[in-house]
Amino acid sequence: MTIPYRDTLEFIPVDVDKGIDRLTGKMVKADASAPDGYGMVAKCKFCKNYTEEKDYIGICEASEQTPKFIAYGDMLAVTCNQFQKI
Numbered sequence: 223m224t225i226p227y228r229d230t231l232e233f234i235p236v237d238v239d240k241g242i243d244r245l246t247g248k249m250v251k252a253d254a255s256a257p258d259g260y261g262m263v264a265k266c267k268f269c270k271n272y273t274e275e276k277d278y279i280g281i282c283e284a285s286e287q288t289p290k291f292i293a294y295g296d297m298l299a300v301t302c303n304q305f306q307k308i
C-alpha cells in the first residue's frame with residue numbers, strides 16, 4: 223500500500239503542504255508518495271473499525287453508543303485502545 227508522507231512516522235510536518243523526511247533530511251511534499259517500508263501513523267482511516275461515509279468522514283464501528291459516533295479519517299488514533307490496523 224502506497225501512503226503519502228503525511229501518513230508516515232518518518233514525516234515531520236513544517237506546514238500544511240510540506241515537511242521533512244527525517245530519514246533523508248530532505249524537504250518533501252506532504253501528499254507525495256512515501257517510499258515503501260515507511261511506517262504508517264495510526265489514524266482512523268487505517269483502522270478496521272472505520273467505515274467511511276463521505277470523504278474523510280465516517281463512522282467508528284467500535285462505538286457502543288447509538289447512533290455510532292462520527293470519526294474523521296485523519297484523526298490520530300495513537301491513544302485509541304480499539305484501533306485495529308487494516
Ligand code: SF4
Pocket residue numbers: 265266269270271272281282283284285293299302303304305306
Ligand atoms: S476504533 Fe478508534 S481508531 Fe478505530 S475508527 Fe474507532 S476511534 Fe478511530
